[in-house]
Amino acid sequence: MKITLLIPTLNEIEGMKQVMPKIKKEWVDQILIVDGHSTDGTVEYAREQGYSVILQKNKGIRHAYIEAIEHIEGDVVITFSPDGNSIPELILPLIEKMKQGQDMVIVSRYAKGAKSYDDDLITSFGNWMFTSLINLFYGAKYTDAMVMFRAWRKEIFINLDLDKEESYIMEEKIFRTKIGVEPLLSVRAAKRKLKCADIPGDEPVRIGGERKLQVLRWGAAYLMQTFKEVFYWH
Numbered sequence: 165m166k167i168t169l170l171i172p173t174l175n176e177i178e179g180m181k182q183v184m185p186k187i188k189k190e191w192v193d194q195i196l197i198v199d200g201h202s203t204d205g206t207v208e209y210a211r212e213q214g215y216s217v218i219l220q221k222n223k224g225i226r227h228a229y230i231e232a233i234e235h236i237e238g239d240v241v242i243t244f245s246p247d248g249n250s251i252p253e254l255i256l257p258l259i260e261k262m263k264q265g266q267d268m269v270i271v272s273r274y275a276k277g278a279k280s281y282d283d284d285l286i287t288s289f290g291n292w293m294f295t296s297l298i299n300l301f302y303g304a305k306y307t308d309a310m311v312m313f314r315a316w317r318k319e320i321f322i323n324l325d326l327d328k329e330e331s332y333i334m335e336e337k338i339f340r341t342k343i344g345v346e347p348l349l350s351v352r353a354a355k356r357k358l359k360c361a362d363i364p365g366d367e368p369v370r371i372g373g374e375r376k377l378q379v380l381r382w383g384a385a386y387l388m389q390t391f392k393e394v395f396y397w398h
């Protein structure tokens with residue numbers, strides 16, 4: 165099983181400098197950084213350290229994933245946030261769990277024994293609400309349907325049509341934003357009854373930089389998406 169660590173960056177120089185040295189290159193087969201045109205030296209730092217970096221063409225975090233797909237050499241992709249929210253030491257147990265034959269393993273902030281130190285009242289409520297709705301509508305048993313830090317078989321991204329514009333375009337047009345892939349990945353994996361598991365993993369606070377998540381706009385778009393999927397895409 166070949167593993168690719170996929171790291172999206174947009175002005176994360178401080179996080180990158182603290183977090184990347186904690187990732188041992190031998191843990192995975194490929195480390196790929198997808199940058200959204202950082203202006204704070206993130207790309208220069210990453211290239212100096214010898215990492216492969218691609219620059220995304222279209223704006224928005226989901227395009228970072230979609231455009232990365234053709235560069236991914238692994239059978240399994242681990243998405244990792246270098247802003248301090250993802251704990252590097254959990255990469256190995258995450259891979260171990262994937263090796264038990266899962267399609268997706270989520271590093272859950274809300275599984276027993278884990279905690280988010282980055283949540284505020286709104287994000288903690290939002291994450292709980294979306295996870296509960298997705299479990300209720302789609303018969304899933306997620307404890308954290310929203311987090312970026314997770315591993316999945318590359319194949320499922322394509323099989324679930326997550327690389328297609330039409331999977332997101334309606335809610336993005338209505339709420340005039342570009343959303344992430346995690347909620348839809350969780351929803352469609354449940355619809356297809358893929359094998360999903362989680363491991364507990366704390367979410368430490370963000371290191372430097374700025375949050376790009378647009379809490380209310382994305383919340384609204386994700387809410388529409390979560391309901392829409394009941395009728396759309398089978």
Ligand SMILES: Nc1nc2c(ncn2[C@@H]2O[C@H](COP(=O)(O)OP(=O)(O)OP(=O)(O)O)[C@@H](O)[C@H]2O)c(=O)[nH]1
Nearest residue numbers: 172173174198199200224225228245246375376377
């Ligand atoms: N390539 C790329 N990376 C992005 C984009 N938006 C966010 N990122 C990166 O994705 C990672 C997670 O983004 P965050 O802004 O922290 O979003 P979040 O984790 O939901 O929000 P926080 O509550 O601040 O942690 C960070 O490394 C960001 O720099 C984008 O449009 N393109």
Ligand SMILES: [Mg+2]
Nearest residue numbers: 245247249370
């Ligand atoms: Mg973050």
